[in-house]
Amino acid sequence: MLPSHANFSGKIHGGYVLNLMDQIAFSCASKHSSTYCVTASVDTVDFLNPIEVGELVTMKACINYVGKTSMVVGIRVESQNIQSGKVNHCNSSYFTMVAKDQNGIGKQVPGLIINSEIEMRRFLKATKRIEMKRKRQDEFDGENFLIQKYIKDLEFYNVKINL
Numbered sequence: 001m002l003p004s005h006a007n008f009s010g011k012i013h014g015g016y017v018l019n020l021m022d023q024i025a026f027s028c029a030s031k032h033s034s035t036y037c038v039t040a041s042v043d044t045v046d047f048l049n050p051i052e053v054g055e056l057v058t059m060k061a062c063i064n065y066v067g068k069t070s071m072v073v074g075i076r077v078e079s080q081n082i083q084s085g086k087v088n089h090c091n092s093s094y095f096t097m098v099a100k101d102q103n104g105i106g107k108q109v110p111g112l113i114i115n116s117e118i119e120m121r122r123f124l125k126a127t128k129r130i131e132m133k134r135k136r137q138d139e140f141d142g143e144n145f146l147i148q149k150y151i152k153d154l155e156f157y158n159v160k161i162n163l
Helices: 014-033 117-141 148-156
Strands: 036-047 056-066 070-080 087-100
Touching (some): 014 036, 014 087, 056 117
Antiparallel strands (some): 036 087, 056 070, 070 087
16 A cells, blocks of 8 residues: 555545445456446445555455345455564455446346355345345335434434424
């Protein structure tokens, strides 16, 4: 990582890391689907440890889930201090990528072959994240949302309600 990638505190800027992760997700999804892919969403970006200027960064990506036209790409970011050899897990995230044809229409992707318990676990975790996201959208974005149902829940948070 170069000094030009650093933020004001001298660590590698998180936005730069996300940019690299998006490129890796694109490469992984495009390789799996043999077509152009776009980023639909980024889920659960956890910055665990900072990346220092001068460290080597490795990004590992794999397809964790496939739908009809979409794929969830799991990415793990590690940094390595060149002098000490110490490796840190810096970031993990899940990118949902959608395969597109020449007209920008969603294109069906090949299925996923699960070869290990860890691959099965990754697939199942992705299905749970998708299910939880849909439930959250239904609960809060639907026509049945009633503010009175949630007012009491906000008492424990650092908010003042002026409705």
